[in-house]
Amino acid sequence: MALLRNGRLADDPWIQISGESPVPEGEPVILDYERWLEEKDRLDGRNAPLGVRLASDQPPSLIADDLARFSLVALEFPKFADGRAYSYARLLRERLGFAGELRAVGNVLRDQFVFMERCGFDALEVHGGDPEAAYAAAKGEITHQYQPTGD
Amino acid sequence: MYQYRDIDRDFVRQRVEQFRDQVRRRLDGDLSEDEFKPLRLMNGVYLQLHAYMLRVAIPYGTLSSDQMRRLAHIARRYDKGFGHFTTRQNVQFNWPKLIDIPDILGELADVDMHAIQTSGNCIRNVTADHFAGVAADEVDDPRIYGEIIRQWSTLHPEFTFLPRKFKIAVTGSPADRAATRFHDIGLILRKGGESGDRIGFEVVVGGGQGRTPMVAKTIRDFVPEQDMLSYLEAILRVYNMLGRRDNKYKARIKILLHETGVEKFTQLVEDEWRHIKDGPLVLPVDTVAAIRADFALPPYQDAAAASDGFEPARVANPDFDLWVTRNVHAHKQPGYAIATVSLKPVGGIPGDATAEQMDAVADLADRFSLGEIRVSHEQNLVFAHVRRADLFALWQALQAIGLATANEGLVSDIIACPGLDYCALANARSIPVSQRISSLFDDMRKQHDIGELKIKISGCINACGHHHVGHIGILGVDRRGTENYQITLGGDAGPDANIGTIIGPGFDDDGVVAAVKTLIHRYLDIRDDGERFIDTFRRAGVRPFKEAVYGSA
Ligand code: HEM
Ligand code: SF4
Numbered sequence: 001m002a003l004l005r006n007g008r009l010a011d012d013p014w015i016q017i018s019g020e021s022p023v024p025e026g027e028p029v030i031l032d033y034e035r036w037l038e039e040k041d042r043l044d045g046r047n048a049p050l051g052v053r054l055a056s057d058q059p060p061s062l063i064a065d066d067l068a069r070f071s072l073v074a075l076e077f078p079k080f081a082d083g084r085a086y087s088y089a090r091l092l093r094e095r096l097g098f099a100g101e102l103r104a105v106g107n108v109l110r111d112q113f114v115f116m117e118r119c120g121f122d123a124l125e126v127h128g129g130d131p132e133a134a135y136a137a138a139k140g141e142i143t144h145q146y147q148p149t150g151d
Numbered sequence: 152m153y154q155y156r157d158i159d160r161d162f163v164r165q166r167v168e169q170f171r172d173q174v175r176r177r178l179d180g181d182l183s184e185d186e187f188k189p190l191r192l193m194n195g196v197y198l199q200l201h202a203y204m205l206r207v208a209i210p211y212g213t214l215s216s217d218q219m220r221r222l223a224h225i226a227r228r229y230d231k232g233f234g235h236f237t238t239r240q241n242v243q244f245n246w247p248k249l250i251d252i253p254d255i256l257g258e259l260a261d262v263d264m265h266a267i268q269t270s271g272n273c274i275r276n277v278t279a280d281h282f283a284g285v286a287a288d289e290v291d292d293p294r295i296y297g298e299i300i301r302q303w304s305t306l307h308p309e310f311t312f313l314p315r316k317f318k319i320a321v322t323g324s325p326a327d328r329a330a331t332r333f334h335d336i337g338l339i340l341r342k343g344g345e346s347g348d349r350i351g352f353e354v355v356v357g358g359g360q361g362r363t364p365m366v367a368k369t370i371r372d373f374v375p376e377q378d379m380l381s382y383l384e385a386i387l388r389v390y391n392m393l394g395r396r397d398n399k400y401k402a403r404i405k406i407l408l409h410e411t412g413v414e415k416f417t418q419l420v421e422d423e424w425r426h427i428k429d430g431p432l433v434l435p436v437d438t439v440a441a442i443r444a445d446f447a448l449p450p451y452q453d454a455a456a457a458s459d460g461f462e463p464a465r466v467a468n469p470d471f472d473l474w475v476t477r478n479v480h481a482h483k484q485p486g487y488a489i490a491t492v493s494l495k496p497v498g499g500i501p502g503d504a505t506a507e508q509m510d511a512v513a514d515l516a517d518r519f520s521l522g523e524i525r526v527s528h529e530q531n532l533v534f535a536h537v538r539r540a541d542l543f544a545l546w547q548a549l550q551a552i553g554l555a556t557a558n559e560g561l562v563s564d565i566i567a568c569p570g571l572d573y574c575a576l577a578n579a580r581s582i583p584v585s586q587r588i589s590s591l592f593d594d595m596r597k598q599h600d601i602g603e604l605k606i607k608i609s610g611c612i613n614a615c616g617h618h619h620v621g622h623i624g625i626l627g628v629d630r631r632g633t634e635n636y637q638i639t640l641g642g643d644a645g646p647d648a649n650i651g652t653i654i655g656p657g658f659d660d661d662g663v664v665a666a667v668k669t670l671i672h673r674y675l676d677i678r679d680d681g682e683r684f685i686d687t688f689r690r691a692g693v694r695p696f697k698e699a700v701y702g703s704a
Contacts, residue, residue, distance in 0.1 A: 082312065086308060115306075146162075
């Protein structure tokens with residue numbers, strides 16, 4: 001797995017916390033939504049960046065009130081054909097004004113890169129091949145856009 | 152008609168090359184069939200019983216004679232010499248090779264055509280009234296808005312992986328020749344607003360056929376023109392987030408609307424709309440004006456010159472008169488007429504056209520209809536700008552190529568899906584049944600005496616043949632491994648939208664043909680003066696028809 005940020009391979013300092021594993025001090029962590037709910041009070045005042053990961057049936061309205069506390073929101077594509085997170089991304093950027101990292105995770109395929117980016121994702125968790133080349137190729141394929149989004 | 156701008160042309164070209172690369176990656180094994188599937192579907196490529204099928208868009212049903220010639224060329228060069236005009240203003244080629252498809256798309260791009268979003272879980276190509284722009288009864292030309300929707304929905308980044316396919320139809324006329332109430336969204340043009348003279352739309356949502364047929368519900372009486380796209384975007388966003396993804400049979404917006412309730416659904420849309428209504432999707436007046444200019448009426452002659460000799464020809468030639476009665480319609484412009492070219496020769500395959508016929512139709516369009524052709528959702532072609540003085544010559548020319556059948560809206564103007572002859576999902580054959588029914592009344596005068604009667608046949612519950620909205624609908628079902636046919640009565644796709652009701656147990660193929668004959672005879676026996684089949688059914692109910700077919704209980 002690799003991370004593309006704005007089309008470039010990038011280091012990923014974020015630690016994804018799975019299951020019940022402890023939240024390390026002083027490191028940027030991504031919690032899933034349930035874990036966030038459990039821990040949100042305890043994490044108040046923690047001195048490191050915080051991210052949250054939403055499943056495809058968890059709309060951003062769930063975290064709207066806490067959005068200022070997150071530096072990163074990760075939205076899941078459990079399979080590429082599940083397109084809910086495209087709407088979630090636009091709502092986060094255009095409605096809720098989220099300015100941190102918006103990351104696509106899960107079944108993220110090259111033929112969807114451009115759609116994701118246009119909906120506001122700036123980071124993509126990708127698999128296999130040469131992601132920078134794939135990204136460059138995908139960007140070059142279609143250069144005209146027919147509709148305004150937040151981009 | 153809409154003139155491609157440079158950006159449209161570049162876009163379609165780029166799209167062809169993108170798909171060429173995707174096909175290459177598929178053939179190289181870089182893409183699995185699963186990953187390739189949504190990509191090919193977005194480009195109109197289906198996998199059928201025997202081969203790939205390519206579905207080409209005819210946006211809002213209008214094409215030029217050169218485009219028609221290109222379709223003929225493709226039919227000849229890459230297919231078996233014919234194409235199939237569908238119920239959604241598309242044309243399908245049933246035998247292309249996957250490796251040829253990028254070249255076919257390239258040939259289409261040469262004439263400003265494409266196959267984008269003709270399948271897949273995206274916003275499909277928009278359909279419109281086939282008499283758009285010229286119908287005497289219309290409020291405004293729906294193609295202007297069809298084109299704007301085409302642009303907005305093309306590769307819409309948010310709405311390309313919807314729960315299910317999504318179909319939008321626009322009509323400019325209260326007669327609703329676009330079956331808007333059987334679409335995911337129907338837009339019905341009307342005048343309204345405070346002054347009562349602004350252009351806008353009644354918005355209906357959640358219609359559809361398939362295994363759960365539903366008539367669309369009105370969720371807003373009037374959306375002004377400038378807000379059309381933001382309102383559509385609000386509906387699509389609600390659907391994209393809340394539409395069911397756990398069961399593909401419950402994934403259409405009609406199910407969401409049904410399960411949420413119209414009121415609550417409407418509220419969700421309105422809440423969403425409130426946020427985006429005054430944003431970047433507001434339609435600029437000059438954008439609409441520029442597209443409207445593309446659809447401006449062509450230069451017409453004055454009425455007297457255009458009508459010369461028409462009435463005498465009618466009187467002198469009863470067969471011509473018969474054709475005029477059924478296939479010719481009122482035009483906005485005095486002296487002009489709209490003529491339907493029936494693709495339903497008695498005993499033929501509904502919607503099929505050979506390459507030779509397509510070329511001939513293109514030539515006739517140049518001679519008689521300012522080089523333009525329409526495709527109707529009833530699988531016929533339309534010449535929209537014919538001088539009344541030319542109708543006789545047009546009719547004679549159509550006769551010479553077997554396309555002058557005077558049967559529009561009659562018993563032999565049947566819609567039928569491909570059925571078991573071509574389709575992997577079919578329970579039963581549709582085409583042979585349609586051929587036999589249309590042959591029941593091979594005397595044209597008898598058909599005219601029977602009058603308007605819409606028979607629609609589907610080979611399975613997916614309802615591609617629209618049986619739910621047939622005055623007489625026929626559905627192929629599987630009965631212990633044999634082909635069986637169920638009959639419904641009383642469906643209607645127009646403004647009195649209705650879903651037909653099943654009249655009783657099904658029949659085998661001989662039985663269903665006989666039953667249709669019996670139903671028609673019963674209608675002839677009990678009809679009042681001037682009543683169409685559907686009127687008699689509405690007045691008398693199902694009983695007399697049931698008794699005729701099954702005997703009285
Ligand atoms: C032979 C290949 C074909 C296959 C495998 C096929 C398959 C399907 C399926 C599975 C559906 C149901 C989708 C749903 O309910 O969501 C459907 C619906 C439909 N198909 Fe086809 N079809 C074929 C050919 C055609 C043709 C030739 C036409 C036009 C004449 C057509 C027109 C339609 C229409 C209008 C619907 C109804 C959409 C609605 O629910 O509103 N199909 N088709
Ligand atoms: S209705 Fe059924 S049989 Fe007919 S084309 Fe559609 S899927 Fe095939």
